Amino acid sequence: MSGLAFTVQVADTTSAQLSQVTEAFGSGRVNAWLTQDLIELTKSHLVALAGARHRSAAPVNFYGRASSAVSGVANALGITISIRHQGLAQRFFGGTINPVTGKYLAIPAREEAYGVRPRQYPENLVPLYSRAQRRVIALVQAEDTERVITKGKNKGQLTRAPKDKAAAHGLGAVVYWLVRSVTQQPDPSVLPTESAYLGALTLRLGRLMEQIKNV
Amino acid sequence: MTFKTPISFDDALASHAVKTILPTNLGSAELRAIDGDFKRRTGFSAKVMNAEYLQTIRGITQDALSGELDPATARLHLAKLAELTGVDHDSARVSLITETNLATAQGYGQFIAANDPVVVEQFPAWELYRVEEKKDPRDWEQRWQFAAKASGDVAAARVFEETGRMVALKDSEIWDALGDSGNFDDALDNPYPPFYFRSGVYGIRAVDLAETRELGLLAADEEPKARAIPAFNENFKMALPELDAELKAALLKSLGGDVTLDNGVLKMKVTGGTSHEPLPTRSGSENRPIEAPPADRGGDRRLGAVVSQALRPENGGVTYSQEFAGIESAKVVNVVNGRRALFHGHWGAELSPAIAQKLQAVLPETVQVAVRDGHLYVFNPEVVTAITDADPKFYGTGSLLDRIHHVTAVNDGQNGELLGFGARNWAEPGSVVIEIRATNGEGLVFTTRPAFADIYTAAWKHDLESATGWKFTSCVLKKIPGGAQ
Numbered sequence: 001m002s003g004l005a006f007t008v009q010v011a012d013t014t015s016a017q018l019s020q021v022t023e024a025f026g027s028g029r030v031n032a033w034l035t036q037d038l039i040e041l042t043k044s045h046l047v048a049l050a051g052a053r054h055r056s057a058a059p060v061n062f063y064g065r066a067s068s069a070v071s072g073v074a075n076a077l078g079i080t081i082s083i084r085h086q087g088l089a090q091r092f093f094g095g096t097i098n099p100v101t102g103k104y105l106a107i108p109a110r111e112e113a114y115g116v117r118p119r120q121y122p123e124n125l126v127p128l129y130s131r132a133q134r135r136v137i138a139l140v141q142a143e144d145t146e147r148v149i150t151k152g153k154n155k156g157q158l159t160r161a162p163k164d165k166a167a168a169h170g171l172g173a174v175v176y177w178l179v180r181s182v183t184q185q186p187d188p189s190v191l192p193t194e195s196a197y198l199g200a201l202t203l204r205l206g207r208l209m210e211q212i213k214n215v
Numbered sequence: 216m217t218f219k220t221p222i223s224f225d226d227a228l229a230s231h232a233v234k235t236i237l238p239t240n241l242g243s244a245e246l247r248a249i250d251g252d253f254k255r256r257t258g259f260s261a262k263v264m265n266a267e268y269l270q271t272i273r274g275i276t277q278d279a280l281s282g283e284l285d286p287a288t289a290r291l292h293l294a295k296l297a298e299l300t301g302v303d304h305d306s307a308r309v310s311l312i313t314e315t316n317l318a319t320a321q322g323y324g325q326f327i328a329a330n331d332p333v334v335v336e337q338f339p340a341w342e343l344y345r346v347e348e349k350k351d352p353r354d355w356e357q358r359w360q361f362a363a364k365a366s367g368d369v370a371a372a373r374v375f376e377e378t379g380r381m382v383a384l385k386d387s388e389i390w391d392a393l394g395d396s397g398n399f400d401d402a403l404d405n406p407y408p409p410f411y412f413r414s415g416v417y418g419i420r421a422v423d424l425a426e427t428r429e430l431g432l433l434a435a436d437e438e439p440k441a442r443a444i445p446a447f448n449e450n451f452k453m454a455l456p457e458l459d460a461e462l463k464a465a466l467l468k469s470l471g472g473d474v475t476l477d478n479g480v481l482k483m484k485v486t487g488g489t490s491h492e493p494l495p496t497r498s499g500s501e502n503r504p505i506e507a508p509p510a511d512r513g514g515d516r517r518l519g520a521v522v523s524q525a526l527r528p529e530n531g532g533v534t535y536s537q538e539f540a541g542i543e544s545a546k547v548v549n550v551v552n553g554r555r556a557l558f559h560g561h562w563g564a565e566l567s568p569a570i571a572q573k574l575q576a577v578l579p580e581t582v583q584v585a586v587r588d589g590h591l592y593v594f595n596p597e598v599v600t601a602i603t604d605a606d607p608k609f610y611g612t613g614s615l616l617d618r619i620h621h622v623t624a625v626n627d628g629q630n631g632e633l634l635g636f637g638a639r640n641w642a643e644p645g646s647v648v649i650e651i652r653a654t655n656g657e658g659l660v661f662t663t664r665p666a667f668a669d670i671y672t673a674a675w676k677h678d679l680e681s682a683t684g685w686k687f688t689s690c691v692l693k694k695i696p697g698g699a700q
Contacts, residue, residue: 022669047344068318068321
């Protein structure tokens with residue numbers, strides 16, 4: 001899924017305010033302005049998410065880029081807002097992701113791995129095999145990385161993997177975990193709430209009412 | 216107000232509501248034009264890059280032949296180059312160019328939509344703000360101040376000084392100065408984001424009329440203005456790489472007549488671009504004519520002219536005058552752009568199929584043209600589905616054509632809702648009959664419920680004006696007795 005789209009129907013004929021501004025300005029104009037408000041609200045929401053959720057080391061600002069992909073159009077069905085950004089629909093709806101080309105999905109375990117595919121990772125990576133799971137479970141940077149010792153008398157201390165030592169020796173840091181699939185929960189908070197949209201529309205109608213009064 | 220559950224963009228893309236990656240209100244004709252320009256630009260970029268690669272290969276080979284490189288090293292270089300051009304290294308450069316071209320196309324779409332004269336009326340200014348922090352961020356504030364000075368936008372400079380905000384009117388030349396490669400080496404010559412290569416995510420926010428006036432960018436008696444839109448490729452250029460004479464000639468030949476070469480810079484020849492027509496004034500009274508037609512939003516008028524030609528008698532059509540053709544084609548255009556569900560003509564078993572054939576040739580595949588029992592229908596499947604699914608008892612549950620024909624011909628005159636009127640039945644008790652007429656005498660009459668009369672009249676006037684460019688007035692012809700008062 002490469003993005004999200006939704007439609008807001010504003011043809012509420014019971015709203016006296018809407019009827020008044022439509023009469024004064026024309027429905028085409030009013031719809032065009034309301035569309036702009038919905039676009040701006042969606043953009044600012046995504047920008048706020050970018051500030052709250054973006055990992056500083058990740059090279060790609062997911063929500064920041066999504067905010068640049070917001071567009072809207074008014075038509076007979078209402079106002080359609082669309083955000084064409086790969087992965088946004090996955091976050092909104094949730095669901096299971098399976099690998100398409102290989103056997104595993106690579107989940108970044110270190111900040112510098114975000115937004116970088118394993119084959120593009122600048123250091124040499126070696127597979128870490130799990131005897132219990134009978135498969136490769138991670139890609140490890142064997143050389144020149146630090147890790148925390150998890151057992152033994154030096155437990156809790158940092159150790160640095162020397163050069164030419166394979167990950168199989170228990171040295172080096174995990175850069176990617178390899179998994180067969182990932183299931184994400186739906187996250188409706190990637191979009192503003194309905195009441196936020198309603199608030200934006202109400203605000204605009206109020207401002208247009210003021211303009212009518214001031215003419 | 217109701218919200219429909221969000222759907223994936225792919226599903227939305229399949230509908231008429233969202234047409235392309237370009238986030239605009241443009242109609243399909245204009246989108247196609249930009250799509251063509253986008254392809255021209257990417258093709259242009261690719262050819263220039265290919266020439267650079269060829270030049271590199273040639274250089275390595277010649278060095279090997281001349282003995283400056285030993286064969287093993289030359290092979291290594293060529294293998295490296297193959298690797299680079301194949302996937303890895305140059306995927307970075309290809310990605311940069313592709314991403315930049317794509318972002319520019321998106322930015323252009325937003326630029327057009329933002330400068331729609333109707334939108335500018337209430338959102339006359341833009342504000343630039345940072346979305347993404349980069350490791351080495353540009354000094355945007357400094358650039359803004361420089362651009363304000365270069366463009367002579369004293370008001371924008373003052374607002375920045377007083378508030379620290381980078382706000383300017385949409386028609387200010389500050390936007391051109393900000394993206395001018397004459398001012399900044401890395402600029403892309405766009406008056407809209409992305410202004411620079413690798414500029415990170417920098418957002419543009421629309422600033423509304425009240426805030427613009429509060430900031431002092433627009434005086435109380437000053438009307439907002441939309442700016443002319445440059446063609447997509449108007450300022451696009453690439454430096455001609457250092458090439459041997461043969462390669463240079465081959466490159467220029469492959470680019471054909473699409474470019475000009477000026478002082479080592481390749482520039483694309485441009486097509487398209489728009490200039491906005493005069494802004495319409497507020498209608499005020501429903502019976503007062505609109506003083507100037509709205510701009511050709513979404514390319515309606517262009518499509519209208521094409522349909523209108525197809526409907527003219529000299530082309531085998533049914534209309535008796537250019538004006539009548541204009542109104543009929545406007546109705547068809549409204550179906551194409553999704554504002555109406557159905558266009559209907561009852562022109563008989565001989566003429567309807569002939570007209571259908573002509574319309575099919577000029578209309579996009581998003582609408583369907585069908586003939587049944589001498590009735591010709593042009594319909595928007597998605598809108599028809601949305602309307603008829605809501606009341607299957609009234610419309611039936613057959614195919615879309617069955618449903619349309621059922622309320623149009625079988626139960627004569629029950630298709631008002633599909634035609635975009637406010638009443639289903641032409642003689643619905645308690646409804647009003649509205650006439651919308653242009654100064655040239657052509658127009659339409661429709662029946663609607665009194666509560667919807669204003670909205671439907673305004674919508675029809677807007678859409679007819681949009682598609683024809685004419686001025687329209689409206690009046691209530693009569694009230695049909697009966698019904699709930």
